[in-house]
Amino acid sequence: MPHDLARLLDDLVSAATHDEVPSADRLLAVLGTGDDELLDVVAAAARVRRRRFGRRVKLAYLVNLKSGLCPEDCTYCSQRLGSSAEILRYTWLQAPEALDAARAGIDAGASRVCLVASGRGPTERDVTRVCGVVARITAEHPGVEVCACLGLLSAGQAERLRDAGAHAYNHNLNASEDAYPDICTTHDYADRVATVRRVQDAGLSACSGLIAGAGESPEQVVDVLLALRTLDPDSVPVNFLVPFDGTPLAGRSDLTPQHCLRILAAARFALPRAELRLAAGREIHLRTLQPLALHVASSLFLGDYLTAEGQDAADDLAMIADAGLEVEEVTPPTGARTAHVVPRRRGAGTEVAPNA
Numbered sequence: 602m603p604h605d606l607a608r609l610l611d612d613l614v615s616a617a618t619h620d621e622v623p624s625a626d627r628l629l630a631v632l633g634t635g636d637d638e639l640l641d642v643v644a645a646a647a648r649v650r651r652r653r654f655g656r657r658v659k660l661a662y663l664v665n666l667k668s669g670l671c672p673e674d675c676t677y678c679s680q681r682l683g684s685s686a687e688i689l690r691y692t693w694l695q696a697p698e699a700l701d702a703a704r705a706g707i708d709a710g711a712s713r714v715c716l717v718a719s720g721r722g723p724t725e726r727d728v729t730r731v732c733g734v735v736a737r738i739t740a741e742h743p744g745v746e747v748c749a750c751l752g753l754l755s756a757g758q759a760e761r762l763r764d765a766g767a768h769a770y771n772h773n774l775n776a777s778e779d780a781y782p783d784i785c786t787t788h789d790y791a792d793r794v795a796t797v798r799r800v801q802d803a804g805l806s807a808c809s810g811l812i813a814g815a816g817e818s819p820e821q822v823v824d825v826l827l828a829l830r831t832l833d834p835d836s837v838p839v840n841f842l843v844p845f846d847g848t849p850l851a852g853r854s855d856l857t858p859q860h861c862l863r864i865l866a867a868a869r870f871a872l873p874r875a876e877l878r879l880a881a882g883r884e885i886h887l888r889t890l891q892p893l894a895l896h897v898a899s900s901l902f903l904g905d906y907l908t909a910e911g912q913d914a915a916d917d918l919a920m921i922a923d924a925g926l927e928v929e930e931v932t933p934p935t936g937a938r939t940a941h942v943v944p945r946r947r948g949a950g951t952e953v954a955p956n957a
């Protein structure tokens with residue numbers, strides 16, 4: 602390994618070990634490494650991952666409580682205002698259907714269930730509805746973490762979710778502050794930061810991450826990683842753009858599998874304490890390098906995403922085992938593709954069995 606690269610990686614591993622914030626220049630240097638340096642970068646990030654998370658992989662399972670029909674205009678999102686993406690569109694699932702979907706993910710090995718609803722933010726009635734589902738999941742599955750993701754929160758809503766038994770709340774920053782006006786005009790970056798802080802103030806575990814592949818520069822990737830470091834969420838999903846037809850970013854494909862690994866490594870160095878979660882788009886952009894990514898990230902969403910299908914849950918479990926890693930289990934699992942977007946047509950909101 603070239604001396605400069607070895608020193609860069611040693612410095613980053615050392616900073617992570619001592620919980621120091623890495624400089625923007627060093628994170629930029631990681632994003633600028635070449636393909637012949639990739640395995641050295643991954644190995645260094647894997648050292649950071651192993652020190653805190655060992656070989657465990659936490660599985661999270663998404664339940665889309667309300668799909669599409671959002672009044673917001675986030676450019677990367679298939680549920681946005683004006684989207685003609687061929688996604689499922691439905692309003693709130695009834696509680697039994699939401700519980701069935703959650704149960705399928707838990708039975709397949711998920712130790713976290715993420716209850717998600719499209720929209721700017723919940724009404725008090727929406728929160729009441731979600732609190733009911735949270736309470737039933739936690740009563741039925743002690744030890745399983747429930748995370749809610751309902752958009753921008755108003756005063757008191759995080760506390761209501763906490764009191765119902767929610768463990769966490771997800772609200773992604775998604776992009777750097779300077780990139781934000783280009784990806785959304787109906788709310789702003791400060792709104793997003795305020796909700797993450799509201800969650801933390803209520804004592805909920807904060808989950809906040811980013812999306813890569815939406816046209817951001819390397820500097821903007823570093824900016825959002827350091828902004829997340831300042832916010833200090835407990836978990837950080839890393840999404841890769843799912844370029845749905847019918848959205849402004851349709852067909853966009855700026856990412857290579859190698860660059861996805863560099864982004865994940867930079868995230869690992871910037872956020873050494875956080876659970877780093879492989880999220881939507883991993884099959885499209887990481888493709889056959891997903892197992893390497895698991896040596897950097899410590900978590901993934903099992904099976905399908907909110908509006909796109911993922912690879913089969915059984916393949917996720919086999920991939921984890923093949924990589925020499927172990928699922929963090931609350932309930933032992935009952936069971937053990939693609940370069941194009943497949944709209945979800947199974948699971949929550951359909952009559953078809955979920956992919957779990």
Ligand code: SF4
Pocket residue numbers: 671672673674675678679680681682718719720721752
């Ligand atoms: S990311 Fe959320 S707020 Fe933005 S358009 Fe999609 S569902 Fe709506």
